[in-house]
Each structure stands twice: as C-alpha cells, then as structure tokens.
Amino acid sequence: MKTQDKKNMLSNKQKAENNKHTDVLTQKHDDAKAFIAKVDIKKLETALRQN
Amino acid sequence: MNEENYDFSKVEEKLRFEFESVSEQLVVRKVIEYQLINEGLELYNLAFVDILEDDSLSDLSVTNNRDMPKVLATVYRSMLIFFERKPTARIYIKGSTPSRTRLYQIAISKYLEEFQEKFRILGFLGTDVLPFEKGTNYDSFIVVKI
Numbered sequence: 001m002k003t004q005d006k007k008n009m010l011s012n013k014q015k016a017e018n019n020k021h022t023d024v025l026t027q028k029h030d031d032a033k034a035f036i037a038k039v040d041i042k043k044l045e046t047a048l049r050q051n
Numbered sequence: 052m053n054e055e056n057y058d059f060s061k062v063e064e065k066l067r068f069e070f071e072s073v074s075e076q077l078v079v080r081k082v083i084e085y086q087l088i089n090e091g092l093e094l095y096n097l098a099f100v101d102i103l104e105d106d107s108l109s110d111l112s113v114t115n116n117r118d119m120p121k122v123l124a125t126v127y128r129s130m131l132i133f134f135e136r137k138p139t140a141r142i143y144i145k146g147s148t149p150s151r152t153r154l155y156q157i158a159i160s161k162y163l164e165e166f167q168e169k170f171r172i173l174g175f176l177g178t179d180v181l182p183f184e185k186g187t188n189y190d191s192f193i194v195v196k197i
Contacts, residue, residue, distance in 0.1 A: 009082065035191070
C-alpha cells in the first residue's frame, strides 16, 4: 500500500473517532440544552442575578 | 478543595480538558468539555466522559480506580480555569445517572463553605431553581462565579 493511502486510512480512522466523540458529547450537551429550554428563563435569570 | 489533582494533557480553545486517571491496575483517559447551551444566560454545560479502550466515549463506564477525590478535584480545577477565561459565564452540571448527580452533590456539600467563597451554587428540583442547601437532593446544578 502506498504511503499516501496509509495516511488517508489513518486520517479517515481519526475522523471516525472524532465523530464518535462528537456524537456522545453533542448528545449530552443537547440534553442539557433541552432541559434548560423547559425552565422559566425569567425565574432563572432572577436566581442567577441574586447575591 | 486542596485534594491532589491530575495535570491536564491538553487544554483546547473549545474548553475541552483531557487527563488520565491512574492507578496501579488501570489508566483511564477522561474528557471534560464545556459547551455553550444558552447564549443569553451565558450558560455552559459541563460534560464529563471516559475515553474507552476502543477510543469511543462513555458517560456510563465505571472506572473503579479508587481515585474519586482526585478526579473530582481535577474537575473542580477545570472549573477554575473555565472561570478564569469566562468569569461571567455559568456552568450547568448534571450527572449521567442519578447516582452520579448524587456524587456531585455530596462533593459540593463536603466543600460547600470553600465553594461559597468563590461561587454561588444553585440546584434544580424539576425545573425550579433554588439556592443550594445541604441535605436536599437536587436533579442538577448551576455554578456562578461571585
């Protein structure tokens, strides 16, 4: 196999691994975002501002 | 929280931290990632996952590396770095399981006086947000820098 082909294979493998990572983390962030979307933002803003 | 903690092997602009949990039996790579989830509130989600041997990520794996205080102290240190970069931001934290959320709650309660010198902690009960109090089982948390 040519060196460039090997490099491409490694690059594709790395991309696949990065995508796997992105999927799990994206799901976790999306879950959190979905939860916050259900919260009364005005009340949350008030709670965040209180000392 | 003066527990010994791990050095980060990588700190990236996207607020992702990686470190290794090390014991005589096992080395486990871990990722902490902060992602903006509400721009108006400047609220970031803290995601904490393991990198498995096949290089996939898991938020449900059980390491059993007997270094939980050190791991939690490392997560805490990542928060300090996060707030150095984004002092007006807020961090949303929820464990991947109720027992992990409970673990975070125990850690917050244990160091609450120390935390409250630097941060204000809020807890969610359902969608209601309240000031954190010891003895209440919250569903998730928000950390605000004072």
